[in-house]
Amino acid sequence: MLKNYAMLKPFSDLGINNPLQQSLKALHITEPTAIQVKTIPVVLNQKEDVVVLAKTGTGKTAAFGLPLLQLIDIENNEVQTLILAPTRELGQQIYNNLVSFSTNTPEITIASICGGTSIKPQIAGLKDATHIVVATPGRLVDLIKRDAISLKNLKYLVLDEADEMVSALKEDLDLIIKDVPKTRRTLLFTATMPGAIKQLVQNYMSKKVVQIEADMETVGHQGIDHQYVVVEPIEKLEVLLHFLNSKEGEHGIIFCKTKAAVNKLAKNLAINKFSSGALHGSLTQGIRDRIMGQFREGFIDILVATDLAARGIDVKDVSYVINYHLPDTYDAYVHRSGRTARAGAKGLSLTILQQEEVVDISDFEKELGITFKPFKKADAQSIEENNGLLWAKKIFKTKPNREVSEDFKAKIKTIFHHLTKEELVDKILANYLAQTGAETLKPEITKKGKRH
């Protein structure tokens, strides 16, 4: 941050107009990030297409959003700008950001065109003047096929997380690009430059392409503390629960490999009274929106998610990310860990491994140029103690059963009447251990996660 300070200019120097500056001020955004300094003038200049290589999204949305808002022609009622994102959550986030940037330019209309919600209001809304559309590819293709949207006067096309879109959403993307005029300008944001991206640049972008690179050292990994811990399969959940208990009051994201694993882990966290929610692509959009909203607002502390949440999601004060399963690709690791340590903050990225996966960690180090520090695993005794604390917390958080009659409760109270609190705790604990047949407390776990 400090290293880059000299090159940072105020937004006015970058050519951002007064209404937008006022909006930024109201949002307490005072200084442009490095990527914004490099990107905004090029976009405003209106000459070249842009390819931005940036690993994590510090300020990406504003880097294209601000200049594109400024370039909207209010007199023209057709769709002038199209922004594509790979997930609905990211699309919604970009839409919300643009809306917040445009509070002082209410005449600019922005539409969010993502799937999972009723298509009818979207079709109706598009009949009115719409200047900017933020979309996920599937729903947009649907609207194009229904002739509900016209992109024939499009001036700007933004592809966010373009590497993900060319790999997973290629077919839809090709259809969309075929439908937009060749004269439009393209802004492409990507973490990596796989062959598919190079091809896209070659085939679909103009000859004048400016490539912008964020300084990976300062932007990509700054502030993230990468750690790993090796566990036996049987102790994996206990080690996690111990970690989470030490992070009480902080916010984090736990990534799992599959939807079923997300469901199962979220259920286990819920049973153990952690404030958490599950997020993956097989939940209804209503539930996805609710969980995302609760996490954003801080009503839940822990988000358990598939790679759906790996890219672009920007939530304040996420102080740790956990890889409960090793990510499939190096890219995925960068994206997942990039959910923490945002906007200059610090964060921990902890990867939980089994013995046979330890070799992979050195591959990640080599490929990504990072060093994993060993996380000091709690010893057996403190894990045991933590299990006891979880058990107690669970009892503490259990709501009294209203069905039990006052009369009956009174009778039970008489039995315990002469006991001190300490004696009562001793008895409950001993009783619990006798019942479970265990020598020490174990966290309660579900047999199965819901299948999807």
Add this chain to the structure above:
DNA sequence: AAAAAAT
């Protein structure tokens, strides 16, 4: 093999 995206 799994994840995302259209109903």
